[in-house]
Amino acid sequence: MTLTIEKTDVKKQAMMAKKAAKTLSLLTTEQKNKALHKLADHLDANYQTILDENEKDLQRGREKGFEEAFMDRLSLTKERVEDFANGLRQVADLEDPTGKVVSDWTLENQLQVQKVTVPLGVIGMIYEARPNVTVDATGLALKSGNAIVLKGGSNAITSNKAIVDVMHDALEQTDIPKEAVQFINTTDREAANELFTMKEHIDVLIPRGGGALINAVVNNATVPVLETGVGNCHIYIDKEADVEKALNILINAKTDRPAVCNAAETVIIHEEWFNEHKDALTEKLAGYNVSIHGDEKVTAAIDGAKPAGEEDWANEYLSLDIAVKVVGNLDDAVDHIEQYGTKHSEAIVTENEETAKRFMTLVDAAALYHNASTRFTDGGALGFGAEIGISTQKLHARGPMGLPALTTIKYMMHGTGQIR
Amino acid sequence: MTLTIEKTDVKKQAMMAKKAAKTLSLLTTEQKNKALHKLADHLDANYQTILDENEKDLQRGREKGFEEAFMDRLSLTKERVEDFANGLRQVADLEDPTGKVVSDWTLENQLQVQKVTVPLGVIGMIYEARPNVTVDATGLALKSGNAIVLKGGSNAITSNKAIVDVMHDALEQTDIPKEAVQFINTTDREAANELFTMKEHIDVLIPRGGGALINAVVNNATVPVLETGVGNCHIYIDKEADVEKALNILINAKTDRPAVCNAAETVIIHEEWFNEHKDALTEKLAGYNVSIHGDEKVTAAIDGAKPAGEEDWANEYLSLDIAVKVVGNLDDAVDHIEQYGTKHSEAIVTENEETAKRFMTLVDAAALYHNASTRFTDGGALGFGAEIGISTQKLHARGPMGLPALTTIKYMMHGTGQIR
Known part of the structure; x- marks a missing residue:
């Protein structure tokens, strides 16, 4: 034909x-x-x-x-x-x-x-x-x-x-x-x-x-x-993050529809939270068949985690893979997002309102989430009735x-x- | 030095x-x-x-x-x-x-x-x-x-x-x-x-x-x-234009500050109005030392009017020169503005509200005037307090x-x- x-x-x-x-x-x-x-x-x-x-x-x-x-x-x-x-x-x-x-x-x-x-x-x-x-x-x-x-x-x-x-x-x-x-x-x-x-x-x-x-x-x-679309989205789990909220949000943002632009691609975790909850994190991700790619702290602490390189931080997986980075403070998380993010959707999980406010002010993105999944960046979910696309630019x-x-x-x- | x-x-x-x-x-x-x-x-x-x-x-x-x-x-x-x-x-x-x-x-x-x-x-x-x-x-x-x-x-x-x-x-x-x-x-x-x-x-x-x-x-x-600035602005004088308003607006838009972007560069005139008021128009423009560049109807009717070419319609004079075009109806005026305008400021002079509405709907520009001078397109004049420039684009x-x-x-x- x-x-x-x-x-x-x-x-x-x-x-x-x-x-x-x-x-x-x-x-x-x-x-x-x-x-x-x-x-x-x-x-x-x-x-x-x-x-x-x-x-x-x-x-x-x-x-x-x-x-x-x-x-x-x-x-x-x-x-x-x-x-x-x-x-x-x-x-x-x-x-x-x-x-x-x-x-x-x-x-x-x-x-x-x-x-x-x-x-x-x-x-x-x-x-x-x-x-x-x-x-x-x-x-x-x-x-x-x-x-x-x-x-x-x-x-x-x-x-x-x-x-x-x-x-x-x-x-x-x-x-x-x-x-x-x-x-x-x-x-x-x-x-x-x-x-x-x-x-x-x-x-x-x-x-x-x-x-x-x-x-x-x-x-x-x-x-x-x-300009529409590409979303290299991050979840930042703060030291004051509630464990259940953090894991639920992470799993939802990563696994609900891995191929869409508002899915999470990297989780950035405060060192204190990581040290305390890494077993729960590993177990939860394994339960949803999510493969871990991590920085040195992550590969040292989690069996089977593959080392993450520039490619992992910079690109969307659009699959059941996640990059995991451990940071010493919020500003390092903000810097990482500034370097690799696509200004689409970024989330913080924390019980501290001031920390959330600082994150949402400093991170430059279309949609900022405090204690909620990045999956809501969508005209339908937000009640717009219909959408022609999701803008990742700042003008207009x-x-x-x-x-x-x-x-x-x-x-x-x-x-x-x-x-x- | x-x-x-x-x-x-x-x-x-x-x-x-x-x-x-x-x-x-x-x-x-x-x-x-x-x-x-x-x-x-x-x-x-x-x-x-x-x-x-x-x-x-x-x-x-x-x-x-x-x-x-x-x-x-x-x-x-x-x-x-x-x-x-x-x-x-x-x-x-x-x-x-x-x-x-x-x-x-x-x-x-x-x-x-x-x-x-x-x-x-x-x-x-x-x-x-x-x-x-x-x-x-x-x-x-x-x-x-x-x-x-x-x-x-x-x-x-x-x-x-x-x-x-x-x-x-x-x-x-x-x-x-x-x-x-x-x-x-x-x-x-x-x-x-x-x-x-x-x-x-x-x-x-x-x-x-x-x-x-x-x-x-x-x-x-x-x-x-x-994008800021270039203004190839037109005044359209409709057949139902008040003579005094038309001439005052034209003179103001042309001569108040000829070098600025919201000054008029071309006047488009309905044939009926032109035939009836061409002497008053010529006298008024002469009184302000404005040189006329016109289409064939204009050069035939006004002594001393120079023939206008593509250059005259397409560019800002930024001086005491004006291009004059005679049209048979409003839609021809709209088409001329679409072809040569820079989407900055465009004016119609008419006593007919419906005609004004049609002009202001069809002409694609940042600022549309009915019975007023294009000179008001200015952050100061419009009460914005301060302006960083005048956008001639549509986005943002x-x-x-x-x-x-x-x-x-x-x-x-x-x-x-x-x-x-």
């Missing part, structure tokens, strides 16, 4: 998206919500077409011998398509993030100033072979009044194309122009790279996927990027990004002829 | 700033304000030293034959140093932008979530030969809990060094480590360029100056940039940037052992 690739003209598509974004910016919340429901209903009605096309991606995947987890993410079912549709209905229920007056005041000369939220314009979404992102990102973009240009992973291209075709059919029955959703229908990497530098037509790029994909975008884009948006992250502001001034 | 340049190690300076930023993040508002007052008092007390050093820059400037406006901006007086000091005292009076709980909520499992404003960390300020920026930027950075690395224009290096020396002496008597203010004491451009890629040590770069400087930073930096901050633009947020979670 060969994959037919249509010729695409990425720049033309981006320009059409920009034009459609203007129409979108004039629509009411009701018009946008009605369109999202139409998209959802149409996906439900046409699930079989989508599954048929998905089977072609799956067939290619089987031929290429992709691993099970990958095939599972790629594979669609009637229920999964229903989940996509219900996701769109949930986004329709969320508050419209645009048109909100953030603040307003009147100058002495009676000029009225309003700071109002508005759509960003055109969002370029670059993601891996996960068809759910095609629907999720489109729903969030349209609800926030943005057009979207979708470039998904090659291995899901047939599924994505089918989903977008269904959405385009649905949009023709709404007030949103179908040009507001553009799909880059090629497996050619050069086409995706064209998006990186289209500052005039794309307002922001959002990469969603593994470290390699994110770095490719961050390092090559001149279009502003909302930090942490889980919901609809407000897809807006900017305008200062709107109303006068009667005021001059300076 | 030759200029002695000390060897500098920019990376080491940035690392010192990063370390100092940690100490700063632990300080109270009172400690920061006390330090700002100490800086102000010390500048007042040591103005003569600063003037003596400034004279060396001026001497070099005279030898190089710089133009008067440039020399004026470079030149310091006792009064100007007093203004610097008073600016710092005003910043001390402003509300601390950090430590504000933007929102907070409690999850069903009783995990407490707070979204709190925090300093960005280290700000890299890259600017032209204007010693006032050295003081203004330092004051805003310190008040918002940030360390700052200063790289000013070579032609003011001796003045800037003197100012920083005085500030360093003052900081030694405060709780702010003097390493929080780093001065790149070299005229070597390579040193400045080193700042562009120090993602680990610099959190954000703010270029302040002309288009060439800003583009050099934007195009070469991998550190996130807060847009329009005049006050203290809040120098902060980011942290999600702070307080639990009792919550796991997922």
